[in-house]
Amino acid sequence: MSTSHGQALAYEVGAPAALPLFPLNQWYVAGFAWELQDKPLGRTLLGKPVVLFRTADGQPAALEDRCCHRALPLSHGTLEAHGVRCGYHGLLFNAAGQCMEVPGQAKIPSKAKVPAYHVRERDQIIWIWFGSADQQAPTGEPPAYAFHSDADYLFEGDVYHYDAPYQLIHDNLLDLSHLGYVHLRTIGGNASIHMNAHMQVDSDDTTVKVTRHMPDSVPPPTYTAAYPFKGKVDRWQEIEFHVTHLRIWTGAADANTVSLDDPQRDGFHMRGFHGVTPETETTCHYFWSMATNPKSNPQETKAKVVEQTVMTFDEDKVVIEAQYKNMLAFGSKPMVDIHVDVGANRARKIIEQLRQSS
Incomplete structure (x- = not known):
């Protein structure tokens, strides 16, 4: 354990372009369990617009908050049994970001998908993984917080x-x-x-x-x-x-x-x-x-x-x-x-x- 005084504060805004602005390969808090109800929730996290929602079986999900059709935030849409439906032209996306339906069109374009994030719920805390280019998948589960369930x-x-x-x-x-x-x-x-x-x-x-x-x-x-x-x-x-x-x-x-x-x-x-x-x-x-x-x-x-x-x-x-x-x-x-x-x-x-x- 180190016990030295530490270094001076560094408050400057901005960073070299080659470096991320924030530490990656971490589980960050995205919300609380009770925030995910019957509507999608839009939130910008680490500079990334994200839409959070629950699937029909109660699992949390997180997608890039942008419809791949005309860029409306998906958080402006509605929740259905199979995912989140865009509030502009009705494209329906599942928790993996794959388009499941284009109203009025039988064929779904192969490029009709949006990026999905790894997300977990533990002790009523919603965690989201932000990984580096070479570590997109989580290296472990998010931390526990027992006092949310301690009697x-x-x-x-x-x-x-x-x-x-x-x-x-x-x-x-x-x-x-x-x-x-x-x-x-x-x-x-x-x-x-x-x-x-x-x-x-x-x-x-x-x-x-x-x-x-x-x-x-x-x-x-x-x-x-x-x-x-x-x-x-x-x-x-x-x-x-x-x-x-x-x-x-x-x-x-x-x-x-x-x-x-x-x-x-x-x-x-x-x-x-x-x-x-x-x-x-x-x-x-x-x-x-x-x-x-x-x-x-x-x-x-x-x-x-x-x-x-x-x-x-x-x-x-x-x-x-x-x-x-x-x-x-x-x-x-x-x-x-x-x-x-x-x-x-x-x-x-x-x-x-x-x-x-x-």
Whole structure:
């Protein structure tokens, strides 16, 4: 494991033409299971317009969002038992992208097909594979996320669209010291404790883990609204960065009642899933869910946690989009690193190395 400080931030938009803009040969988050209902869903992912839908047997499918006849987005069409029908002249395409019917014409042209993507559904997350030219097929299955099916947890999730590059969200999630300043109404707490918390950063070629402990803290509003703490608490923040998503386990227990090194520790848990998928160089999709372990009034407690989570993410969105707008206004003016930037810097280094090798 490496523990060096990392490298400076690199925010420049644009990349050499020979390199992909984003790491390839990865499973990226395309959506949540509940988004695929009775209509096709159009979404641009890694610069590629994609239409997502379910087949008659409930399996997710993804095609290029362009009819090969006159280029109308297939997401403007309708779903039928055998696939998606274009909303312009009615060509019908199956999950493999093959045209199955041309209304009023018996012969289907051999070139009447659209590219199809590998897509999987796991733990209510829809994953899509973006491969390089020499690795079009997935090298394995997408990652599991057990907290969406664990009986001890309840969860909800949603999607944000950001007018900002996706790595700014990585930066935000890997540096939770900002909680004491940005999220005073929800998950914040004492800013000094956040900025001075002991932080351990571990990394390898594809992941970064940031661990922060804040013993003997006053619980923030979100925590007291959801859990019957007796007084001060021992808080923890464990952030796992993966190339296409992050997993964040935050929570607290009554002070001096659990070991913060015990992976099975009790207390109030917030298990966040954060799928951060580029739309373009300068915009992205943020797929989030929050799971919690209610001790009483489960639905009411979950609702409180989700409500507070939405307030928190709304606050982050304002900050990140304002940050990016100002970065554009000031151009290449340099920025200074401080101690809380270690995890984000390492994640950026991993992204760049994978982009170079894609």
